[in-house]
Amino acid sequence: MTTSYDYDAPIDEYGRLTEKALVARRHHLFLSCFGAELSGVLAEAVPGGITVIPPAAIAGRSEGGGQPYRTGRAGPTAPPAWRDFCATFLANPGLEAVTYEVFVPGGDHLSVEVEPTSIRPIFANLPLGESGIVILGHTGRILGYWPDQGTLVIYGREGEQGTLLLSLPTEPDGIHAHDAGVTVRVGLDDHLLRVDYWITAEGRRIEVAWGDHALLIELLPQALAERYGSQLLPSPTQLHRTTLTTRAFAVVEATDETGWQPVALEQLGCFYGYGWYRAELELTTPLTTTLAAPLLNDRALVLVNGDFVGVLGVSPSGPRYTLPISLPAGRHDLRFLVDNLGRFNYGLHLGERKGLLAPLYLAGSQEDISAGWAAYWQEVQFAGEAVANIKPWAARPDADNVHLGRFVWAGPMVWLIRPIEVQAGRRYRVHITGDRNSGAFFVNGIAVERFSRHRSGGFIA
Incomplete structure (x- = not known):
């Protein structure tokens, strides 16, 4: 029989770092970068800023999610660069991971998964020193920002999917992702940068350059993040062309x-x-x-x-x-x-x-029709399916120009109506994404199909 006397200490009796030491190191790196300014802003913060929708409980299957530990925005005494700062601390005391729907002040919608028995901080409008770069929103965990190296590090579990939203001082001259493949997608709208990614075992690096400045974004798994700076990271894999054989298949080819x-x-x-x-x-x-x-x-x-x-x-x-x-x-x-x-x-x-x-x-095309909807829910509760043929100009909506990805609403039902233009002789397929709600789909007042994640996957031909 052997007995350990380390009592869950950061360093065990053999001098090895334990999980507690690595957690403390991640916290130390973050606080060394943001602690001085962030602590003062949070101390004077007032409620509001970020809207959070926790998952509902499902009897016999899921206990749902609780309210955030704390949600707040910068108070009136915050430094000028921090005036728009907001934060929410998503708490998951349960034994299963839960996903929260987060709406940051700019209107962007983020789905954030929180691990069991943990708290995940989410920040909006977080300035990165004096660089002029602002984190508008994120789903991963922030390890730190080092201005002398121009490096921002985001980390998470291997396989974790995430989003990072940045506001840059000016439109960048170039963006380069090292061997990103399908694990990173970068979108640019003027000076607004959106990075959608999967965390891989070896990590990914994205370089953004403008003028005489540059930003290096490192997307790391937790195993590399907790030792960041103490050892060299693996070099990115070299890009290579994939060449496939022509006839070696385990299926029958047909013409x-x-x-x-x-x-x-x-x-x-x-x-x-x-x-x-x-x-x-x-x-x-x-x-x-x-x-x-x-x-x-x-x-x-x-x-x-x-x-x-x-x-x-x-x-x-x-x-x-x-x-x-x-x-x-x-x-x-x-x-x-x-x-x-x-x-x-x-x-x-x-x-x-x-x-x-x-x-x-x-010559096919894909169109995003998430925006431009009119929402009705107050005066139409008892009108039934007659609302399906209502003309947008004949009734006053309760909300106009609604974007479905940013529509925060709670109630028994809501009608969403939008005109669309189609071409004669062409075939159309509608995909209603998301799995939080089910409903019925009408075209010109005629019920076409019910939709839900479990019925049709949201696909309507």
């Missing part, structure tokens, strides 16, 4: 002469994991178009002549059903590596099929 149509992976004997789809194109003239995959479960990496060109289906920035491609004249090899991300084990969507489930189309 258009046989009347081929896409089939589910299950029909090919592939019930789990990945599957390949392949097509050959012979072009007499160059082709610049958009490749559309309206029915794909769940995600596909698209390769043309062995080169990775993009992702269709599930992506860090949301569902993606179209991909621009440009091909010169000649023969081309098009391949999809389709990923099965799992199936429901309950509800009406049991046994869902995976793979490429409908033909591919050229």
Whole structure:
């Protein structure tokens, strides 16, 4: 029998660092960067600033989420650079991870997963020293910002998906992500930078440059973050071209002469994991178009002549059903590596099929119709389905120009109405994303389909 006398100390009797020491080190790094200013602002903070919607409890399945430990914004005595600062501390005392819906003051919506028995701080309008850079919102944990190196470090669990929103002093001259692949997506709107990412075992680096200044964003797993600065990080993997063999497949290849149509992976004997789809194109003239995959479960990496060109289906920035491609004249090899991300084990969507489930189309388009909705909920509660044919100009909405991704509302029901323009002879497919609500979909006053995550996955043709 052996007995340990370290009593959960940061250093055990053999001189090794324990988990408690690594937690303390992460806190030390953060406080050494932000503690002096942040402590004073939080001490004088007033309630408000960030809206948080905790998950509801589901009897027999989930205990739901509690209210944040604290939510506040900078008080009137805060320094000028901190006047718009807000913070919320999401607390999860339970034994299962829970996801909170967070709406920062700028209107952006973030889904933040909080680990069991932990608190995750989320900041908005957090200035990074005197650099002029401001963190507008984030979902990961901030390790620190070191102005002399121009380095911002965000960390989380391996496989964690997150978002980082930054305001830069000016529009950057260039953005470079080291071997990011499909794990990082960067969006730029003038001087506003959005980074959607997955945390990988080796971490990722993103360089942003403008004028004589630069910012290095490091996205690290917790194992690397807790030893940050004490050891060298692994160098980024070199970019390389993926070359695939042409005929070595475990499935039967078919051509258009046989009347081929896409089939589910299950029909090919592939019930789990990945599957390949392949097509050959012979072009007499160059082709610049958009490749559309309206029915794909769940995600596909698209390769043309062995080169990775993009992702269709599930992506860090949301569902993606179209991909621009440009091909010169000649023969081309098009391949999809389709990923099965799992199936429901309950509800009406049991046994869902995976793979490429409908033909591919050229010259397709994808439009985000999240904005421009009118919301009705007060005077129409007893009008029933008659509201489905209401004209937006004939009734006063309770909220106008609503963006569905930023719509904070609580009540038994709400009608959301929006005009759309369509072209005759074209086929349309609507995808209602998110899984917090279910409802019915009407077109020109006619009920088309009920939607929910568990019924149709939100897809309506």
